[in-house]
Amino acid sequence: MRTAATDLPVLKPFRAPPIAPSGLAAPALLGAGLVAGVAIVFAASLAVAQATGPAMRDGAVTILLRWLPLIFQGFLFNLLISVLSMALGTAVGVLFGIGQVSPSAALRQPAWAATQFFRNAPWLVLLFYAMFLLPFEISLGPVAIAFPAWVKAIIGLALPVAANVSEIVRGGIRSIPSGQWESAEALAFSRRQTMWMIILPQAVKRMLPPWMNLYAILTMATTLISVVGIQDGLTVTRAALVAESRPELMLPMYLLLLLMFFAYCYPIARLTMALERRFHVKG
Amino acid sequence: MADKDIARHRLGEPVVVVEGVEKAFGAFVVLRDVNLTVRRGETVCIIGPSGSGKSTLLRCINALVPISKGSITVAGRQVNDPGLDKLALRRDVGIVFQQYNLFPHKTALQNVMMAPIHVLKQKRAEVEERSVRLLAKVGLSHKHDAYPGELSGGQQQRVAIARSLAMNPKVMLFDEVTAALDPETKKEVLVTIRDLATEGMTCILVTHEMGFAREVADHVYFTDGGLIVEPPPPAEFFGAPREARTRAFLEQVL
Ligand SMILES: Nc1ncnc2c1ncn2[C@@H]1O[C@H](COP(=O)(O)OP(=O)(O)OP(=O)(O)O)[C@@H](O)[C@H]1O
Numbered sequence: 323m324r325t326a327a328t329d330l331p332v333l334k335p336f337r338a339p340p341i342a343p344s345g346l347a348a349p350a351l352l353g354a355g356l357v358a359g360v361a362i363v364f365a366a367s368l369a370v371a372q373a374t375g376p377a378m379r380d381g382a383v384t385i386l387l388r389w390l391p392l393i394f395q396g397f398l399f400n401l402l403i404s405v406l407s408m409a410l411g412t413a414v415g416v417l418f419g420i421g422q423v424s425p426s427a428a429l430r431q432p433a434w435a436a437t438q439f440f441r442n443a444p445w446l447v448l449l450f451y452a453m454f455l456l457p458f459e460i461s462l463g464p465v466a467i468a469f470p471a472w473v474k475a476i477i478g479l480a481l482p483v484a485a486n487v488s489e490i491v492r493g494g495i496r497s498i499p500s501g502q503w504e505s506a507e508a509l510a511f512s513r514r515q516t517m518w519m520i521i522l523p524q525a526v527k528r529m530l531p532p533w534m535n536l537y538a539i540l541t542m543a544t545t546l547i548s549v550v551g552i553q554d555g556l557t558v559t560r561a562a563l564v565a566e567s568r569p570e571l572m573l574p575m576y577l578l579l580l581l582m583f584f585a586y587c588y589p590i591a592r593l594t595m596a597l598e599r600r601f602h603v604k605g
Numbered sequence: 606m607a608d609k610d611i612a613r614h615r616l617g618e619p620v621v622v623v624e625g626v627e628k629a630f631g632a633f634v635v636l637r638d639v640n641l642t643v644r645r646g647e648t649v650c651i652i653g654p655s656g657s658g659k660s661t662l663l664r665c666i667n668a669l670v671p672i673s674k675g676s677i678t679v680a681g682r683q684v685n686d687p688g689l690d691k692l693a694l695r696r697d698v699g700i701v702f703q704q705y706n707l708f709p710h711k712t713a714l715q716n717v718m719m720a721p722i723h724v725l726k727q728k729r730a731e732v733e734e735r736s737v738r739l740l741a742k743v744g745l746s747h748k749h750d751a752y753p754g755e756l757s758g759g760q761q762q763r764v765a766i767a768r769s770l771a772m773n774p775k776v777m778l779f780d781e782v783t784a785a786l787d788p789e790t791k792k793e794v795l796v797t798i799r800d801l802a803t804e805g806m807t808c809i810l811v812t813h814e815m816g817f818a819r820e821v822a823d824h825v826y827f828t829d830g831g832l833i834v835e836p837p838p839p840a841e842f843f844g845a846p847r848e849a850r851t852r853a854f855l856e857q858v859l
Pocket residue numbers: 630635654655656657658659660661662781
């Protein structure tokens with residue numbers, strides 16, 4: 323953070339240090355404890371499975387290691403889906419968010435209605451609609467563009483993401499003081515210039531934490547695509563359990579997948595909190 | 606005919622002409638029958654109690670707020686014309702606000718350069734050269750790369766003045782630009798404005814600084830109940846106000 327520097331004898335506001343232990347130490351300790359806790363549960367469940375499994379057949383660890391690469395591949399596919407639907411959802415959501423603060427009612431109202439609708443609809447239902455309502459190919463004259471299931475899944479997940487991004491963008495724009503609009507207007511900037519060169523660059527800072535938070539939620543929600551028959555991490559894990567038909571493996575196997583998501587999402591959550599703290603102080 | 610022209614020129618042609626302006630927010634009338642003429646090179650101060658519509662009048666002059674009745678002309682451009690090219694008008698009118706309103710994500714120099722580059726589409730090198738000169742003029746040569754958050758209130762306000770000047774306006778409006786500043790920093794800003802006024806910039810200045818108004822103003826106007834009641838030369842205004850209301854107000858503040 324930049325501190326106000328001046329060579330003039332003016333009084334600077336005194337800022338008391340926060341009373342709550344919001345320094346780095348406390349959350350870092352908590353975080354480490356959480357990671358250790360999850361690891362211990364995982365190890366314990368694996369040990370139990372190893373001990374209680376039938377003696378004649380492969381041990382739990384062996385089976386887990388056998389499936390690990392496939393499950394990890396599936397998990398990477400989840401990440402790919404999450405990144406692509408986040409990108410699509412963000413692009414669309416930014417436009418809708420800007421639409422929501424448009425002075426023209428013809429733009430503002432549809433943007434608002436679409437945002438509210440998709441923000442308050444269950445994600446899985448939207449995903450089903452995308453899977454079953456979108457055609458599996460679109461023909462533009464002679465060219466036919468194929469719509470494989472995973473592309474439809476990306477679109478299905480991007481819908482609620484776009485709606486949430488739209489709200490984040492609207493809130494971010496609204497949080498910029500009206501004096502910024504006024505002085506830009508007085509300097510003869512057009513509305514569009516004001517938005518893109520003055521308002522949005524300032525608002526991005528405030529939009530970043532909720533946007534990252536949304537991304538973490540989306541990443542975890544990508545396992546929904548296994549319900550519509552796409553081979554993601556969850557599908558692979560379930561298939562592995564069916565193939566091995568070893569009920570005692572259920573706990574460690576799903577925990578393995580959970581750990582992958584946790585290892586990916588938890589740092590994002592931590593970074594989000596750190597950013598939030600930083601911007602909060604900045605005001 | 607020729608004599609008349611010469612006399613007109615010496616006086617300066619009117620830059621801002623406000624005639625019979627009325628402004629209401631809903632049923633609430635803020636300005637009523639306001640008349641004001643500012644000629645080229647003149648400095649006009651507007652004083653008056655809080656809520657009497659001083660800021661509103663300035664905002665009407667550069668069409669940030671539409672007027673309800675009457676007419677305003679700025680540099681020959683009819684402000685209340687529905688077909689007004691607002692952007693063209695605002696290129697001619699600079700306004701500085703009490704709250705500076707600098708762009709916090711840009712440095713002092715970038716703040717000054719932005720509008721000429723993106724609005725006037727001037728060449729970056731030219732604009733940069735001029736902006737550097739403007740920052741020097743307001744005494745901030747050493748602060749090019751400082752962000753607004755790193756500047757004192759007075760310094761921010763001077764950057765805001767330089768930012769408006771970069772558009773080469775025909776008239777500058779100042780809305781209580783020193784109201785948020787402590788006495789020390791107030792002075793730097795007032796000196797900057799006085800220099801501008803003496804160099805011949807046309808200025809309309811809303812201020813509570815009576816001493817300053819007396820020093821720089823060619824005319825002082827007083828607003829109350831939406832009416833500008835006194836346009837005499839300043840010495841007369843401060844010495845012997847004609848209107849009872851002006852007298853009452855001055856007795857309070859002087
Ligand atoms: N957008 C608006 N909508 C409704 N009322 C407004 C609006 N802007 C200003 N007003 C009202 O108009 C009146 C005059 O406001 P204005 O800001 O012009 O006063 P002022 O003379 O500049 O006061 P001050 O010295 O406090 O700055 C105030 O009563 C204010 O509440």
